[in-house]
Amino acid sequence: MAVITIREALKQALREEMIRDERVFLMGEDIGPYGGAFAVTKGLYEEFGEERVRDTPIAEGVIAGAAMGAAVGGQRPVAEIMTINFALLTLDQMANHAAKMHHMFGGQWSVPMVLRMAAGWGQLSATHSQTLEVLFAHFPGLKVVFPGTPADSKGMLKAAIRDLDPVIFIEHTSLYGVKGEVPEGDFVVPLGKSDIKRAGQHCTIVTYGRMLQQALEAAKTLANDGIEAEIVDLRTLRPLDIAPVIESVQKTNHAIVVTEEWPTYGVNAEIAARISRDAFDYLDAPVERVGSKEVPLPYAKNLEQYALPWAKDVVTAVKATLA
Amino acid sequence: MSTAAVKKAGKASPNGEAQVSERPMPDRETLQQWYREMVLIRRFEEEARVAYQQGKIGGFLHLYIGEEAIAVGAIHALRPQDHIVTHYRDHGHALVRGLDPQRLMAELYGKATGVAKGRGGSMHFADTSKNFWGGYAIVAGHLTIAVGLALAAQRTKEDRVAMVFFGDGSTDNGQFYECLNLAALWKLPVIFMCENNQYGMGVAIEKASAVLDVHHKARMANIESVQVDGMNALAVHEAVQQAVEYTRSGKGPYFIEALCYRYQGHSVADPDKYRDPEKLEEWKKRDAIERVRSLLVEQGLTDEDIALINADVERQIKEIVAFAEASPAPDISTLYDHTYAEPEHQAMVAPAT
Ligand SMILES: Cc1ncc(C[n+]2csc(CCOP(=O)(O)OP(=O)(O)O)c2C)c(N)n1
Ligand SMILES: [Mg+2]
Numbered sequence: 001m002a003v004i005t006i007r008e009a010l011k012q013a014l015r016e017e018m019i020r021d022e023r024v025f026l027m028g029e030d031i032g033p034y035g036g037a038f039a040v041t042k043g044l045y046e047e048f049g050e051e052r053v054r055d056t057p058i059a060e061g062v063i064a065g066a067a068m069g070a071a072v073g074g075q076r077p078v079a080e081i082m083t084i085n086f087a088l089l090t091l092d093q094m095a096n097h098a099a100k101m102h103h104m105f106g107g108q109w110s111v112p113m114v115l116r117m118a119a120g121w122g123q124l125s126a127t128h129s130q131t132l133e134v135l136f137a138h139f140p141g142l143k144v145v146f147p148g149t150p151a152d153s154k155g156m157l158k159a160a161i162r163d164l165d166p167v168i169f170i171e172h173t174s175l176y177g178v179k180g181e182v183p184e185g186d187f188v189v190p191l192g193k194s195d196i197k198r199a200g201q202h203c204t205i206v207t208y209g210r211m212l213q214q215a216l217e218a219a220k221t222l223a224n225d226g227i228e229a230e231i232v233d234l235r236t237l238r239p240l241d242i243a244p245v246i247e248s249v250q251k252t253n254h255a256i257v258v259t260e261e262w263p264t265y266g267v268n269a270e271i272a273a274r275i276s277r278d279a280f281d282y283l284d285a286p287v288e289r290v291g292s293k294e295v296p297l298p299y300a301k302n303l304e305q306y307a308l309p310w311a312k313d314v315v316t317a318v319k320a321t322l323a
Numbered sequence: 324m325s326t327a328a329v330k331k332a333g334k335a336s337p338n339g340e341a342q343v344s345e346r347p348m349p350d351r352e353t354l355q356q357w358y359r360e361m362v363l364i365r366r367f368e369e370e371a372r373v374a375y376q377q378g379k380i381g382g383f384l385h386l387y388i389g390e391e392a393i394a395v396g397a398i399h400a401l402r403p404q405d406h407i408v409t410h411y412r413d414h415g416h417a418l419v420r421g422l423d424p425q426r427l428m429a430e431l432y433g434k435a436t437g438v439a440k441g442r443g444g445s446m447h448f449a450d451t452s453k454n455f456w457g458g459y460a461i462v463a464g465h466l467t468i469a470v471g472l473a474l475a476a477q478r479t480k481e482d483r484v485a486m487v488f489f490g491d492g493s494t495d496n497g498q499f500y501e502c503l504n505l506a507a508l509w510k511l512p513v514i515f516m517c518e519n520n521q522y523g524m525g526v527a528i529e530k531a532s533a534v535l536d537v538h539h540k541a542r543m544a545n546i547e548s549v550q551v552d553g554m555n556a557l558a559v560h561e562a563v564q565q566a567v568e569y570t571r572s573g574k575g576p577y578f579i580e581a582l583c584y585r586y587q588g589h590s591v592a593d594p595d596k597y598r599d600p601e602k603l604e605e606w607k608k609r610d611a612i613e614r615v616r617s618l619l620v621e622q623g624l625t626d627e628d629i630a631l632i633n634a635d636v637e638r639q640i641k642e643i644v645a646f647a648e649a650s651p652a653p654d655i656s657t658l659y660d661h662t663y664a665e666p667e668h669q670a671m672v673a674p675a676t
Contacts, residue, residue: 123381
């Protein structure tokens with residue numbers, strides 16, 4: 001198996017799907033000759049030309065909306081929104097149209113589109129550092145994918161492109177360089193399936209995206225202290241595959257939900273509620289949550305680092321839960 | 324409503340000539356001040372770039388170098404009570420408006436003494452005491468704020484206009500059109516100041532906009548508009564004077580497109596591989612600072628006089644950097660400060676979990 005970065009894995013998925021299916025095309029800001037703000041599409045413009053790798057104006061509403069229309073018209077668009085912060089400008093199109101069409105018109109047609117976007121931060125201040133997946137995950141009708149490994153990034157992007165429904169596909173800027181093994185060939189990872197990324201018997205860490213990597217790091221530290229954490233990677237936030245989470249908690253009796261978002265009204269609030277209800281009799285301690293401090297993310301490095309969740313915060317939360 | 328008359332004031336091109344001025348030339352003292360300010364912007368940003376490369380400044384650093392004539396020409400045509408809203412490429416506007424350069428540099432360094440106490444960084448300079456209502460980083464998202472400030476001024480019958488700076492790339496976004504239409508409909512005293520550097524990140528205007536004379540987009544809302552040479556502070560100044568007079572007389576908004584070219588990549592992190600270096604050299608021949616410098620020489624300043632100004636800027640730059648370096652980082656205990664303005668609710672802000 002080849003060891004490649006998440007950036008490379010995503011590009012492979014796009015490239016393979018474009019070769020496989022003529023209907024697949026890309027559109028977004030700076031994705032053409034520039035190669036994408038995070039270099040995910042680098043080389044695709046040269047290979048496929050400007051008809052299939054389309055630079056767009058800075059107009060997120062119509063990027064998402066036109067991709068949706070093209071999907072309705074039988075195409076398989078993969079639109080890129082430079083960062084998730086600008087995806088707020090797509091929310092009306094995605095929530096009021098893309099999420100609704102299949103249902104509202106009695107199942108006559110669906111919207112097979114992918115909206116890719118990068119989450120992340122890096123002293124970019126409050127408007128450019130947000131963790132917003134929960135906004136999209138709120139809507140029945142949208143699917144939300146947030147992979148944390150190269151293999152999942154490739155396999156799930158391919159699945160998303162083939163999916164009949166609108167998929168919000170979230171990447172994380174701090175993960176683009178993360179390396180890992182990716183099976184060769186037509187490797188597809190189905191959407192809507194949580195995955196055990198590490199087996200353990202003492203506690204269950206539920207996570208996804210960047211925090212999966214932080215949780216894996218935390219698990220190593222915990223192992224040195226004799227604590228074996230099981231890590232459940234949600235990967236798809238909607239539709240949510242909660243069964244592996246519940247099964248794991250039934251085994252470990254302790255649950256820590258680890259996300260990068262603000263915990264209040266977050267994905268981790270939903271997971272905590274499900275565990276509290278469905279595994280209530282198995283819990284030896286209240287479900288613990290790890291997330292960002294509840295404040296717009298400041299620019300200053302010391303404040304930013306302090307406000308964000310890290311592996312050490314996971315370690316602390318696990319130990320507190322087990323104490 | 325009649326169709327707006329769209330005027331062209333000397334369509335600028337790399338070889339374009341300055342428009343012939345109908346107004347008296349600013350006096351020597353004024354020109355000297357403009358020269359000093361432009362040199363200060365450039366030197367301030369060069370120092371910031373060095374600090375960025377040394378890791379003392381983080382995030383994005385979008386330089387204004389090459390576009391200085393617009394801030395100087397435009398802001399000096401405003402009065403102190405006039406509002407300013409701008410985008411993330413905001414260093415030049417803030418310096419010309421008279422925000423404390425030391426506190427601006429401290430903001431870049433993420434220090435507690437910065438204008439936003441280290442919360443905002445490069446993209447978010449602000450100082451309400453100067454009616455400078457901030458730099459914003461959501462492209463085209465901030466035009467609304469100027470429209471709203473103008474609405475407030477209209478309601479209170481205050482003699483104020485609001486000016487908003489934005490790039491050519493912003494004019495392709497839906498929010499841009501909403502703002503133009505509402506401002507025109509309600510005759511709001513807002514001046515739309517488009518800095519057309521012909522690129523939005525790595526995408527050339529030809530690949531992003533169906534309309535290349537950006538100011539023609541103002542026609543959509545019957546807004547008066549003009550295109551000026553953004554490398555020429557005098558031309559910008561004159562256009563804005565005209566716009567302020569027009570807008571103050573209650574006729575509604577005005578749109579100015581200033582043609583320019585940034586000398587650097589989109590931000591310091593951008594290697595700028597997509598632009599033709601020769602074209603950049605052409606634009607540099609029309610450098611805004613050089614233009615005012617030669618005017619000063621025509622008016623009798625010697626090279627020595629100019630060297631004295633430059634030396635004075637250097638002295639100031641040293642103080643600016645020293646202040647930023649010596650300032651403390653924000654204390655961690657202040658993390659939650661300013662989440663809410665209501666003290667009672669701010670007191671409720673506490674770590675979740
Ligand atoms: C809504 C939104 N989309 C995308 C971006 C990313 N972005 C930042 S600056 C920029 C280019 C803007 O170009 P322009 O308006 O011409 O201003 P310039 O940088 O040239 O001064 C882009 C695409 C953003 N900040 N906001
Ligand atoms: Mg531009």
